[in-house]
Amino acid sequence: MENIKGEMLPVGTALVDSVLGYLVVFIGLALLMVVIILVGKIMVSRTRRSIEKTTAALASAPAAAAPAPVPQAEKKLAPGSAGEVKLYDTDPRDAAMIMAIVANRLQKPLNELRFVSIKEVKKDEV
Amino acid sequence: MSIFESLGKLVQESGFAMMFAGDGWKNLIMIIIACVLLYLGIKKEYEPLLMVGIATGCLLANVSALGGFSNALYHQELWDEFLTEGGPYAHSYGHIMANGGLIDILYMGVKAGIYPCLIFIGIGAMTDFGPLISNPKSLLLGAAAQFGVFFAFFGATLLGFNGNEAASIGIIGGADGPTAILTTTKLAPHLLGPIAVAAYSYMALIPMIQPPLMKALTTEKERKVKMEQLRVVSKTEKILFPIIVTIFVVLLLPSTAPLIGCLMFGNLLKETGVTERLSEVAQNALMNIVTLFLGLSVGATMVGSNFLSVQTIYIVVLGLIAFSFSTIGGLLVGKLMYRLSGGKINPLIGSAGVSAVPMAARVSQKVGQKENPSNFLLMHAMGPNVAGVIGSAIAAGFLMSVFG
Structure with missing residues (x-):
């Protein structure tokens, strides 16, 4: 067919292209792995730090007396109600x-x- | 004109008469092949969403081709003119629009590389990269499982295919339909039909192709390994992941921009949490519509004059070799990781590095659970599985930049 693109490759060139292609995929994904590991470590340490901060804040808070009793809200009456029986x-x-x-x-x-x-x-x- | 003359003309012009004239027999064979593919798609459920579309496209193209040029839904001649460098209609979509049939118009989406990219947006919106983010070493397995791509590429050059054709055949080993279609459209469009059929058929056959190789290359002890639970990935990490991958991979290999860019865009829509409507459309409506157009138009390229050749048989055989060697590559690096980790990594997850998501991961789970019923490898295998999608896109990017 006239419209077929591309040239025949010598065996040596094809072999080099194969090895090079596989290496490019491997190196590319290995570098990406390093980047993701680094981002993961940063995220994990940030999370750990924020947990530690919260724990420390809770621990350093004055051992307050028992929390004041929460005043009971007055019971709301239903609309149109004449009051409780x-x-x-x-x-x-x-x-x-x-x-x-x-x-x-x-x-x-x-x-x-x-x-x-x-x-x-x-x-x-x- | 008498009634007999009219009837005679009708009979002469009918597709039935054309079937036995000239190359009509080739279309007849393709109609039978289309029916077989329909059977495989409907009865055996081999990738039915695409297989039924591909088979119907093939059927429509070959049936309508028997009705003559003006009735055909797909015109191979127009696309030959389109691809003839220096010809009067080279790269002329206007010529196709003016003279083409329905499927010619739909096929422009394949030719321009639009459908595979839109499908990648949908795949991205459906993919959870969490297992990969929590275990980034999975990326190495995704890389290892591209071995079949380059092995088949080399094999194809030995069989006499040129560089562009060999690259398109090799990418079948990536086990990623849209990537195979995009690469073939760019590098060797005349092979699109057989390559698409081979890619999707073998993806459907993964549960049959992979287990024997997995058992042959791993020991019982290795298959029984239970892996530690993965860490929980934060929402911020999931949002950052597609952005980082897009910047990093596209800068590394710019030719991956259409595939990686669309895949990660779809994933970003899913993870942001503020574009739920778009994510839902990408996962459902968009994906379904594009799958429909893609199946029909790719199937239509399987016209008798193009498809029935020795090359098709070579492509089918090389496709199987590519799939098998991709599985082997993933398993061997899985075994290496098993050794290096002191037996903490189950090598079975290596075979999931061929992208076919989530089929390959399910096969790892199934084979692992057969050896040890209390073993759950699915989430561990999903890491290499989605890494395979990125890996095959990079492999395609490399081949397109070298041969495109």
Whole structure:
């Protein structure tokens, strides 16, 4: 074919090219290996130094007294809520049930009712 | 014109009639070869993403060629004119655009070296270089496994191929399809079809080619070696790696710029963490679209007049030799590292230095686990495996700078 590029290579030249090519690949990747090892060492030592710094900072910090008790945030009420229902001797699950029954009996939605407190009436109090 | 004359003309102009006239029989053989390749791709799952495209490209080019010049999807004649130095249409893409078929237009992406580079962006975006960064000695195994490239190059010159052809055949040993395609397109475009088919076929056959060589060249004791766990690589190192490799390798061998530059660009997209969308596109949409175009257009170069020659048989044989000797090179340096490290490195990971990612690494894992079920070599083998991609790109760069 007319358009075939390239020349025939003498055996000696082909052998030299083969050896040279393999050496170029080897040397190129070996140099790259050295660069990556160096970068790796720098990164590892930086990480180690930053860990040591953090450890030292923690150790040198005054042995502070027990951390101050964190003030409990006031419980946030749900939007539209009329406040918390006070329960006396009543389990929250029972209270929820009672409120649902009351709403059902009154035929009114729960959000239109206001429960101030729920108290269990003992037998001897009747 | 009577109805019989019309029918007669239709029959004479049909592809079936052309099949038995002149060189039509060559196209017929290529149609059969295309069907065999389709079978291998679909049924045997030999690199199906590319093999199905290559086989279909081959089928379309040969079927449409039987329909005459004006109906053909791919025109070998146009590309011969394109490549004829000093001719009226030398390097004229305009001439191809004006007279070419669909696959001629798609093939311009191969000719200009665009598709292999775009595929490398996708490969970079899919590759984790972590195992290589944590064990940089893997690079030596990646270099050693390029032995087959230069061995086959030398063998090809002995068989009478010229320097450019021998370089293109040798690069099959790099076990890297896009690199083989780019090198062949630049150096010996008339051999693109057989070289691409050989490269992808042997990559698919790695699980059959490598294990016998691995067992023959290593002892049971060596195969049982358990390697230490790799160190964790920081994100900064992973970001710095593609930048360092691009600067270092391209300065060392400027002809590697298209391959290494695109590979590392894709990897940078993956590692930065701020270009996730681009990384995702590179890994999926871009990769799939380019694979589609690449397969079809490379397959189309397998027209009967070009493909059916003694050269194709030589290329297939030399390709197998290249693959085998690349594996041997990696294993021998793996054995050397085993000795030098006092038995800490399993030489089986050396065979993964042929790039074919991640197939070659999986083969190392499988062979190692067969000897010692509690052995996990996969991540250790991924280091040489991705180093092989860089190694084959450097080998290609060397060959392109010497013969290009």
